[in-house]
Amino acid sequence: MGLRPARTIRVAQGQQWARISNSKPRKSYVKGAPRPKVRQYEMGTDKYYERRVDLICQYPTHVRDNAMEAARQAANKHLEKTLLVDNYFFRLDKYPHLVIREHSALGVAGADRISKGMKRAFGRPKGRMTRVNKGDPIFTVHCNTSAVNDVKVALTRAKLKLSGMYALVVTDITNEAVNFAKKGKAARVAKVKAVEVKPTAAEAAVAGAPVAGAAPAAGAPTAAGAPAGKDAGKETGKPAGKGGK
Numbered sequence: 001m002g003l004r005p006a007r008t009i010r011v012a013q014g015q016q017w018a019r020i021s022n023s024k025p026r027k028s029y030v031k032g033a034p035r036p037k038v039r040q041y042e043m044g045t046d047k048y049y050e051r052r053v054d055l056i057c058q059y060p061t062h063v064r065d066n067a068m069e070a071a072r073q074a075a076n077k078h079l080e081k082t083l084l085v086d087n088y089f090f091r092l093d094k095y096p097h098l099v100i101r102e103h104s105a106l107g108v109a110g111a112d113r114i115s116k117g118m119k120r121a122f123g124r125p126k127g128r129m130t131r132v133n134k135g136d137p138i139f140t141v142h143c144n145t146s147a148v149n150d151v152k153v154a155l156t157r158a159k160l161k162l163s164g165m166y167a168l169v170v171t172d173i174t175n176e177a178v179n180f181a182k183k184g185k186a187a188r189v190a191k192v193k194a195v196e197v198k199p200t201a202a203e204a205a206v207a208g209a210p211v212a213g214a215a216p217a218a219g220a221p222t223a224a225g226a227p228a229g230k231d232a233g234k235e236t237g238k239p240a241g242k243g244g245k
Contacts, residue, residue, distance in 0.1 A: 061164035
């Protein structure tokens, strides 16, 4: 049987029993689920850009993996031709976790041997899809200001191949310190190193503050008000040894 229309699965309702376990296949709800048809999730060059363009879903819907792959190829092909690979970063934000199940009806040459199936059958795995909620981005493109119009054309071509209604949202990310999560760790490490910078001996002497790690001067009082040294116990009137001798 051929591929069924997208309208049969695009309504996001009901509970999806799509648990798949790689470590314990016997625990899976769905056995033998096919691999997603999406082959790539990040394209272009990951660096700092000025604008972010998101393709936002307007109402909850289901999108099949073959539609996601077709939309990805259509958008990425236009971006590669117009902007080249070094001038954009294109990311697919959704992964097709859910499994499409169909109860295949038997239809053969004889008209008297047509099976109508049964009601609410669990079915067998036929493909993958993802659930997109209202306000979720399905595609995200980072680019510079001069390339926004080309990105809009690319995402417009992509949304024509997807189920549902989508809107383009442009965001200014010029003032953002970090654009992506994998650059966040480097930024946090640099921030921590900047906080942990300690004053040098010359700077501490000018400011009158004690140098970190330096030994106190001879006869100088400690934090408790007593002079530091071997005779600290005698000055306070307490025995220096364990037995007080």
